[in-house]
Amino acid sequence: xxxxxxxxxxxxxxxxxxxxxxxxxxxxxxxxxxxxxxxxxxxxxxxxxxxxxxxxxxxxxxxxxxxxxxxxxxxxxxxxxxxxxxxxxxxxxxxxxxxxxxxxxxxxxxxxxxxxxxxxxxxxxxxxxxxxxxxxxxxxxxxxxxxxxxxxxxxxxxxxxxxxxxxxxxxxxxxxxxxxxxxxxxxxxxxxxxxxxxxxxxxxxxxxxxxxxxxxxxxxxxxxxxxxxxxxxxxxxxxxxxxxxxxxxxxxxxxxxxxxxxxxxxxxxxxxxxxxxxxxxxxxxxxxxxxxxxxxxxxxxxxxxxxxx
Numbered sequence: 001x002x003x004x005x006x007x008x009x010x011x012x013x014x015x016x017x018x019x020x021x022x023x024x025x026x027x028x029x030x031x032x033x034x035x036x037x038x039x040x041x042x043x044x045x046x047x048x049x050x051x052x053x054x055x056x057x058x059x060x061x062x063x064x065x066x067x068x069x070x071x072x073x074x075x076x077x078x079x080x081x082x083x084x085x086x087x088x089x090x091x092x093x094x095x096x097x098x099x100x101x102x103x104x105x106x107x108x109x110x111x112x113x114x115x116x117x118x119x120x121x122x123x124x125x126x127x128x129x130x131x132x133x134x135x136x137x138x139x140x141x142x143x144x145x146x147x148x149x150x151x152x153x154x155x156x157x158x159x160x161x162x163x164x165x166x167x168x169x170x171x172x173x174x175x176x177x178x179x180x181x182x183x184x185x186x187x188x189x190x191x192x193x194x195x196x197x198x199x200x201x202x203x204x205x206x207x208x209x210x211x212x213x214x215x216x217x218x219x220x221x222x223x224x225x226x227x228x229x230x231x232x233x234x235x236x237x238x239x240x241x242x243x244x245x246x247x248x249x250x251x252x253x254x255x256x257x258x259x260x261x262x263x264x265x266x267x268x269x270x271x272x273x274x275x276x277x278x279x280x281x282x283x284x285x286x287x288x289x290x291x292x293x294x295x296x297x298x299x300x301x302x303x304x305x306x307x308x309x
Contacts, residue, residue, distance in 0.1 A: 006027060006029055006031075008024070008027060009026045009029075010026070011026025012105060012118075013025075013031060013036060014105050015098070015101060015102070015105075021033070022036045022101075034088070051086045051087065052087075057083060057087065057090070060082055060086075061083070063075075063079050064076060064079040064080060064083065064093070068096065068099075071127055071129070071150075072128075073100065073129060074129070080093050080096050080097055080100065084097065105118065105119070106118055106119030106121075107119070107126070107127060109130060112129065112130060112131035112132060113131070113132045113134045114126060114132070114133050114134055114137045116137055117138050117144075120143050121144070122143060122146070122166075123146045123147075123148075124144055124146070124148070125148050126147065126148065126150055126153070128151070128152060129152075130149075130150055130152065130153060131153060132157070133153060133156045133157055133160045134160070135157035135158045135159055135160065135180070136158070136159045136160070137157065137160050138160060138161045138164055139160070139161070139162050139164075140163035140164070141161075141163075141164050142164065142165055142166055143166065144166060144167050145166050145168055146168060146169045146170065147161075147169075147170040148170075149170070149172060149173055149176075151173045151174075151175060152173075152175070153172075154178070155177065155178035156172075156176065156180055157180045158180035158181040158183065159182050159183065159185070160183045161183060161187060162183065162184065162186055163186050163187075165186065165187070166189050167187050167189055168189050168190060168191060169190075170193065171194075172194065172196055173196065174196040174198055175196065175198055176195075176198060177199060177200045179195075179201065180206070181203035181204055181206070182203065182206065182208060183203060184206055184207050184210060185206070185207070185208040186208065186209045186210075187207075187213075188209065188212060190210050190213055191213060191214055191235075192213070192216065193213070193216050194217075195216065197219045198219070199221065199222060200219075200222065201222070202222055202225070202229060203226060204226040204249065205226070205227065205228040206226070206229050207230050208228055208229070208230075209233075210232075211233065211234045212235055213230075213233045213235060214236065215238075216236070216239075217240070218241065218245065220242040220243070220244060222244065222245060223246055224246065225241075225249055225252045226249045226252070227249035227251060227252065228249070228250070228251045228252065228254065229249065229252050230252060230253050230256060231251050231252065231253065231254040232254070233253075233256050234255065234256065234257050235258050236253075236256050236258060237259060237260050237261075238259070238260060238261045239262045240262075240263070241267070243267050244267075245268065246267060246268060248270070248271045248272055248275050249272045249275070250272035250274060250275065251273070251274045251277065252276075253275055254274055254276070254277045254278060254279075255277070255279075257278065257279065257280055258281050259281055260281050260282060260283050261282075262285060263285065265285075266288065268288070271287075
């Protein structure tokens with residue numbers, strides 16, 4: 001869904017308060033609403049011979065509502081344009097036009113990728129046309145409390161939600177396979193997260209400093225817990241490894257001060273340096289004997305109350 005940009009400098013156009021004008025965020029040039037409307041829909045592909053009959057307008061209204069209900073914003077744009085061509089004063093079309101403008105301001109979407117969210121809403125509902133959350137798309141969005149992602153999303157980019165310090169909940173759809181580097185780092189209000197069983201990759205430091213994260217189940221297809229993935233998750237109390245997990249990265253659980261139980265280690269082939277450093281609540285950890293053939297230091301730190309071989 002293309003954005004609405006200034007013809008002079010390319011900046012985003014935003015609706016002015018208490019005015020029908022639109023203003024460029026970058027250079028301050030003002031555009032009247034009818035010009036923005038033409039810019040918004042200039043590539044809509046509508047072929048029309050305005051005006052339309054009353055019966056046709058009523059049919060267009062039904063289609064427009066249907067498209068919005070289905071979050072089919074591409075066809076909604078086209079239908080809004082068609083109605084406004086026939087009747088520039090049509091109230092429903094003008095209302096939907098305003099909604100589309102707000103969406104284009106809040107969600108910068110390019111070829112299905114949500115490149116950047118610039119809105120200020122607490123509860124964010126990402127449009128259905130989005131298939132991927134781009135790098136840094138929500139980074140440092142401190143007003144966001146909850147996020148709902150559409151079913152079509154397959155990947156969460158690097159730093160996608162990092163620094164969203166007020167984010168408490170996010171719904172990840174089944175179908176997500178990739179969670180990028182530091183995707184949720186410093187989401188300090190996040191308490192729980194349900195990862196779909198389709199996830200195959202979790203990047204390094206993905207949940208770094210999620211200090212209020214209490215519960216998270218690893219998906220069965222994840223083969224590796226990366227470097228620092230859960231470091232500084234101070235309220236995480238337990239972690240169970242699926243059978244496919246073979247490697248635990250350096251500092252993966254460092255400073256998880258509430259971590260009590262972790263394992264099993266039967267299928268684990270490698271444990272990184274300092275993986276469980278400063279985990280004072282860890283009651284017991286069963287390490288297979290093969291890990292003691294090399295350096296024992298990474299696995300026998302004083303933070304472990306009991307070490308069984």
